[in-house]
Every structure is written in structure tokens, then in C-alpha cells.
Amino acid sequence: MDTIGFxxxxxxxxxxxxxxAVEVYCAAHKLxxxxxxxxxxxxLLARHRAMGAxxxxxxxxxxxxxxxPPVAYRALDFLVNHGxxxxxxxxxxxxxxxxxxxxxxxxxxxxxxxDAVAEAHAEPSRGMLGRAAVNTGFSxxxxxxxxxxxxxxxxxxxxACA
Amino acid sequence: MDTIGFxxxxxxxxxxxxxxAVEVYCAAHKLxxxxxxxxxxxxLLARHRAMGAxxxxxxxxxxxxxxxPPVAYRALDFLVNHGxxxxxxxxxxxxxxxxxxxxxxxxxxxxxxxDAVAEAHAEPSRGMLGRAAVNTGFSxxxxxxxxxxxxxxxxxxxxACA
DNA sequence: TTGATAAATGTAACTCTATAACATATCAAC
DNA sequence: GTTGATATGTTATAGAGTTACATTTATCAA
Numbered sequence: 001m002d003t004i005g006f007x008x009x010x011x012x013x014x015x016x017x018x019x020x021a022v023e024v025y026c027a028a029h030k031l032x033x034x035x036x037x038x039x040x041x042x043x044l045l046a047r048h049r050a051m052g053a054x055x056x057x058x059x060x061x062x063x064x065x066x067x068x069p070p071v072a073y074r075a076l077d078f079l080v081n082h083g084x085x086x087x088x089x090x091x092x093x094x095x096x097x098x099x100x101x102x103x104x105x106x107x108x109x110x111x112x113x114x115d116a117v118a119e120a121h122a123e124p125s126r127g128m129l130g131r132a133a134v135n136t137g138f139s140x141x142x143x144x145x146x147x148x149x150x151x152x153x154x155x156x157x158x159x160a161c162a
Numbered sequence: 163m164d165t166i167g168f169x170x171x172x173x174x175x176x177x178x179x180x181x182x183a184v185e186v187y188c189a190a191h192k193l194x195x196x197x198x199x200x201x202x203x204x205x206l207l208a209r210h211r212a213m214g215a216x217x218x219x220x221x222x223x224x225x226x227x228x229x230x231p232p233v234a235y236r237a238l239d240f241l242v243n244h245g246x247x248x249x250x251x252x253x254x255x256x257x258x259x260x261x262x263x264x265x266x267x268x269x270x271x272x273x274x275x276x277d278a279v280a281e282a283h284a285e286p287s288r289g290m291l292g293r294a295a296v297n298t299g300f301s302x303x304x305x306x307x308x309x310x311x312x313x314x315x316x317x318x319x320x321x322a323c324a
Numbered sequence: 325t326t327g328a329t330a331a332a333t334g335t336a337a338c339t340c341t342a343t344a345a346c347a348t349a350t351c352a353a354c
Numbered sequence: 355g356t357t358g359a360t361a362t363g364t365t366a367t368a369g370a371g372t373t374a375c376a377t378t379t380a381t382c383a384a
Contacts, residue, residue: 006298032351034361054340068364073342078361089251090306092341092370107291109300120294127289129269129309132282136168137314138271144252146306147291152299194380196332215370230335235371240332254341254370 005118006151015045018100022084025101036065040075041096044085050093050117088117090146105143111151168280168313177207180262184246187263198227202237203258206247212255212279252308267305273313
């Protein structure tokens with residue numbers, strides 16, 4: 001068990017499910033889910049938190065799967081481009097998607113105390129941002145929505161969201 | 163005349179107004195609006211677009227106002243902390259606030275073609291993000307809201323938003 | 325007005341994040 | 355199997371941001 005979206009859950013099965021979903025998606029879309037790409041996604045899924053590219057690279061290096069930055073960045077580009085992982089701009093870090101394969105605009109809740117990250121849905125076309133876009137004639141193609149604050153565990157004083 | 167929020171406006175007067183507002187605010191709050199801080203804000207206001215810290219630093223260096231990164235970053239920290247400028251996470255860049263002094267949560271519309279940036283208002287506590295936060299027990303303290311797409315000028319094919 | 329304290333700046337060195345460029349290998353499809 | 359596209363390996367470098375410490379400048383109280 002581990003924390004996801006600030007709640008406990010069966011992490012091993014959620015990891016298997018995500019990998020399976022990505023495999024299915026790649027097969028259906030004729031994408032190459034190569035060993036490096038797979039391993040980077042596994043690392044992100046296993047840690048279940050936002051990780052810097054160089055932190056991921058360290059793990060790859062230990063496993064002999066490539067030691068230079070472009071190896072990690074290229075795998076991450078692939079994962080992000082196809083929606084299997086997301087970049088958290090505010091942290092310059094990456095996190096596995098909690099529902100890969102589905103088309104969605106993610107929004108994140110980032111705990112400033114324990115760095116846990118929960119993924120929610122955003123609808124940039126709605127709300128004030130969408131209205132502002134329509135008013136100015138701007139067409140939204142992508143959106144970064146990241147909230148910073150305290151997760152429920154840290155609010156209650158749980159040390160480092162154990 | 164220049165573009166702001168994708169529209170033409172009297173840029174010189176908007177710059178004067180913003181500087182005046184910041185001066186008033188600093189006097190009222192006993193903040194030191196020092197030459198470096200003032201100059202960085204002027205640079206941001208004059209260019210009227212998102213600028214990287216090193217781009218700003220180059221200008222400072224040319225003027226003999228400091229040549230090392232901390233000089234620019236410290237001034238930018240001051241401006242951002244007091245709401246006189248904002249950081250665009252997606253661009254790792256900074257932009258002058260269009261209504262300094264007022265307490266607000268900014269949202270940005272970023273043109274991927276010409277890099278023009280318009281500032282809108284966000285209300286992170288409302289909408290889907292706010293609901294997700296309430297549901298999970300997360301308390302939002304700050305939010306990054308940035309939309310990427312095409313500004314009206316670039317949609318119409320105006321070359322580089324001239 | 326001077327002396328203590330805090331705030332701001334100058335500077336060097338460094339860390340972290342990310343990309344360019346080019347060679348090599350592997351895959352996919354005819 | 356040859357060819358063209360896609361992916362990987364590797365070197366070097368660019369860009370963004372911080373740490374640490376010395377020095378200066380402002381603030382304020384005695």
C-alpha cells in the first residue's frame with residue numbers, strides 16, 4: 001500500500017493496470033513501447049511521485065539502461081506526448097499519469113510540505129479562463145493547471161505524509 | 163503603441179501608470195524600491211512580454227547595474243513576491259503585472275507562435291480544481307494557471323504578431 | 325549623530341535542467 | 355534483403371537557478 005491522490009490504495013495492482021493500459025494503447029496505435037520507455041514509466045509508477053529527469057536517469061544508469069540526459073529526456077518526451085506521464089512545471093519534474101490512454105487535461109494538487117501530487121481533471125475551456133480566451137479571441141490548445149498548498153495528511157500534522 | 167493582452171494600447175502611459183502604482187504601494191508598505199528592482203521592472207514593462215532572467219541580466223550588465231545571476235534573481239524575487247511581476251512557469255520567464263498592487267491570482271494566455279502573453283484572472287477556489295481540492299481535503303494556497311494556444315493575431319496569420 | 329541591526333548588493337563558484345549535434349543501431353515495410 | 359524511418363548512444367554545451375560569503379547601504383533607536 002502507498003499513497004495516491006493522498007489516499008491509500010493497492011499500489012501494486014494500480015501499477016500493473018497502468019502498464020497494461022499503456023501496452024494496449026501502444027499496440028493499438030503502433031507505438032514502440034521500448035525497454036527504456038517502459039522502464040522510465042515503471043520507475044515513475046513505482047515511486048508514485050513527481051521525479052526530476054536526473055533522478056530517473058540515476059536509476060537508469062544503475063541498471064545499465066543509458067547514462068546520458070538525452071536518454072531520460074527522450075523517454076519522458078514520449079511518455080508525456082502520449083499522455084502516459086505528465087510534467088509538473090512548477091517542480092520541473094514528471095509524474096506517471098493515473099489514467100493513461102484517456103484523453104484528458106490534467107490538473108495537479110501539489111503539497112508544499114511532502115511533495116505529494118494528486119491528479120485531478122481540468123476543463124480549461126470552461127470557467128474564467130475559457131471566458132477570457134473567448135473574449136480575447138485566443139484559442140486554447142493546452143493548459144497547465146497546478147495548485148500548491150497542503151495535502152490532507154500534512155494539514156493534520158502527519159509527519160512528511162508518511 | 164504596442165500590444166498588450168493582444169490588443170493595441172498606449173504603452174508609454176500604461177508603463178508610467180504601473181510604475182507609479184508600484185511606487186505608491188512600496189511607500190505605503192515601507193518596501194525599498196531600489197534602483198536595481200526599479201530597473202528590472204522597467205525592463206519588463208518596456209518589453210511587455212515574458213523575459214528570461216538571463217535576458218534581463220544582459221540588459222542590467224550593459225547598464226553597469228550588476229552582472230551576476232543573483233542580482234537579477236533577487237530583484238525578480240522581490241517583484242514576484244509583492245505581485246509586481248509574475249513568473250510564467252511554462253516559459254521559465256517573467257512578466258510585469260498588468261495591475262500591480264491589487265491582490266489577485268493571475269492566469270495567462272500564452273501564444274505558442276509569437277510568445278505574446280495576456281494576463282487574466284483565475285479563481286482557483288472555484289470550478290473543478292476547487293471542487294477537487296475540497297473533495298480530497300487539500301487546501302489551495304497558490305495556483306499556476308497557464309493556457310497555451312494561438313493569440314487572435316496569429317490565428318489570423320499576422321506574421322509574428324507584428 | 326553615532327552605533328547597532330537589518331536589508332540589499334557584489335561576486336565567485338556551483339548545481340540542476342534541458343537541448344544540439346552527430347554517429348550508430350534497430351525496426352518496419354515493401 | 356534493402357531502404358527509409360525511428361530509436362538509442364555519446365559528447366558537448368546551453369540555459370535556469372542557488373549557495374555562500376564579503377561588502378555596502380539603509381533604518382532606527384539611544
